Structure formats: C-alpha cells, structure tokens
Amino acid sequence: MTIEVCELTKRFGGMVAVDRLSFTVRPGRVTGFLGPNGAGKSTTMRMILGLDAPDAGTALVDGRAYTELRYPLTEVGALLDATAVHPARSAAAHLRVLAASNGIGTSRVGEVLARTGLTEVARQRVGGFSLGMKQRLGLAAALLGDPPVLMLDEPVNGLDPEGVHWIRGLLKELAAEGRTVFVSSHLLTEMALTADHLVVIGRGHLVAESGAADFVAAHSRTDVLVRTSDPERLTTALLAAATPDTPVGLTREPDGALAVTGLPGAAIGDVAAAHGIGVHELTARRASLEEAYLRATEDFVDFYDHGTDGANSSTEETPA
Numbered sequence: 096m097t098i099e100v101c102e103l104t105k106r107f108g109g110m111v112a113v114d115r116l117s118f119t120v121r122p123g124r125v126t127g128f129l130g131p132n133g134a135g136k137s138t139t140m141r142m143i144l145g146l147d148a149p150d151a152g153t154a155l156v157d158g159r160a161y162t163e164l165r166y167p168l169t170e171v172g173a174l175l176d177a178t179a180v181h182p183a184r185s186a187a188a189h190l191r192v193l194a195a196s197n198g199i200g201t202s203r204v205g206e207v208l209a210r211t212g213l214t215e216v217a218r219q220r221v222g223g224f225s226l227g228m229k230q231r232l233g234l235a236a237a238l239l240g241d242p243p244v245l246m247l248d249e250p251v252n253g254l255d256p257e258g259v260h261w262i263r264g265l266l267k268e269l270a271a272e273g274r275t276v277f278v279s280s281h282l283l284t285e286m287a288l289t290a291d292h293l294v295v296i297g298r299g300h301l302v303a304e305s306g307a308a309d310f311v312a313a314h315s316r317t318d319v320l321v322r323t324s325d326p327e328r329l330t331t332a333l334l335a336a337a338t339p340d341t342p343v344g345l346t347r348e349p350d351g352a353l354a355v356t357g358l359p360g361a362a363i364g365d366v367a368a369a370h371g372i373g374v375h376e377l378t379a380r381r382a383s384l385e386e387a388y389l390r391a392t393e394d395f396v397d398f399y400d401h402g403t404d405g406a407n408s409s410t411e412e413t414p415a
Contacts, residue, residue: 096156100280116299120276124272127286150267168197172236182222185217189236197240204409212261213235227258237369244277252276266278307384311383319377319378323353324374329367332370333358337357
C-alpha cells in the first residue's frame, strides 16, 4: 500500500503551511520525512490522517482518503503525539479500548505489549510513564491492527540509547515485512542509519524526493584527503594529470593536507608513485546526511537552533 500526496495545500489564515506538495511513499522501505522547523511536516501528516482538511490537493492511502477507511487501525498505524493518552488508564486498558473500536481481538493487545517491551508495566497507569515509555505505548497502538502502513512523527523522542537502538531495528524489520513506513524526524544521525528513501520539504515545498544515498551525493561534495611529504610537487603533478573530461580540483587544508576532487584515491596514489612522492594518508571523504540536508535546506530555514540534533561532524571518512 502506498501513500500518495498530490498538490496538497494548506493555509492557516494568511500563512501557507503546505504549498502544492506532491510525493509518494512506497512499501518495503523506511521513508524519512525531513525539513526545518515549520516546514509543514506535521501538518502534512495530519492531512494524510484526516485530522486537518486540505485547502487543495489530495492525500490518499492505497487510493482512498483515510476518512473512508472502515477500520483505520487495521490499515494505517499512526503515532503523532505519544502524550495523548488518558493518564488514569493502564497501558493494557488503553490498547483494549482502541482494539474494541476497530474490531481487533483482545489477544492482539498482549502481542503488541510484548513487541514494544511493555508487558511488565501493562497494568500500570500511563500517567506514571516516562516519555520513553509513552513512546513505546504509542508504537504499540500503531501496531495494534497489524497495519500495512505506519506513520510515525518523531518516534525516538524520550527514548534512551537502548530504546533508540531498538526502534531503529524495529523500523527496518517492519519495512522488510513489506510495510510502508513513513517517519518524520529531526534526528539526522538516526535517519542516516535507518532511512532508505527521503522526502525533504521546506516552507511547505518539496525540496527533494530520492534514495538516501542519492540525496547525499546530489547535495554534497566528495573528495579525497591527501597527506604527503611534498604537497607542492604533488599539486603540480595532479594538475598536469587533469584532462577536459576529468578536471581536478585541489584545496589546501589548514593543516597542510590536500583535498582533491575529480580523481579517485587509486589514481592519486598512482600519480604520486610515478613522481616518487611519498604519501602518508589517502582517505576518501564522504559527506554525511547532515551536511547534505543543511545544504539542501539552507534557503528554507527561518532561524537556526545551534543546540539541535545531528552528527558531530559533517563528513565521514573511509579508506580511499
């Protein structure tokens, strides 16, 4: 089952939150939904789930509006706000109410409690749960109807490192089962480890829709870091090796190393060997999802939060 968003538009007063947005979320992979604060991610998810009415366009699940689904929990599992639970109910009671509303057998309650690690606290009141435990309960509710489509908004909020590792594996497992998994998150490091495909928006517009690796390649620079005993001679030799079809770019790093674009590491090593130049390091540098995301969305950021998530460095290094 696919999620199809076509020319979706939503205004709040004079503000356009989502502007003619179109994309498709397909089964069998984890699709990350990224964008700066205020980009329209939550509004888009709410329109897909029928919680907000679009001013124009359509948002369909398997060709139908969510509001047309007779038993929606058996077709679309969603987690938008983990705290939206009656605090006086136990975890099990909360899930039993949801199950009854969608014709789901009560035996399923125990299954999802076990899958989300909540069996031991099933009879405890939700009001005493930590945010991480509420996230797990929200995931249990999303899985309750064994739906082929899952939509999760910031599902790792409040989870400890073990919980983050667990949900990363769970999302991949669900996608491997052939489900459509659509996840909104600000945690770029997690998306880099989890998402196969990306939908990136900014100010309600589509910025990119592509595979995660293709997105990084399209919005970042890949180079080779070279440390050598004679950077001047190597620079001259590499520039001489350039052709109209293979232009070479060189940048001197602050510590004296060379950043080379246009040639793979093996070719750089061959040029150095041919000229008798010693090479101390030859490392291919691949940009991270964070770097690619920041470059792709820099024109759509209204303000910067320097304390937010993301990788600690902008590049990942691998042997050339």
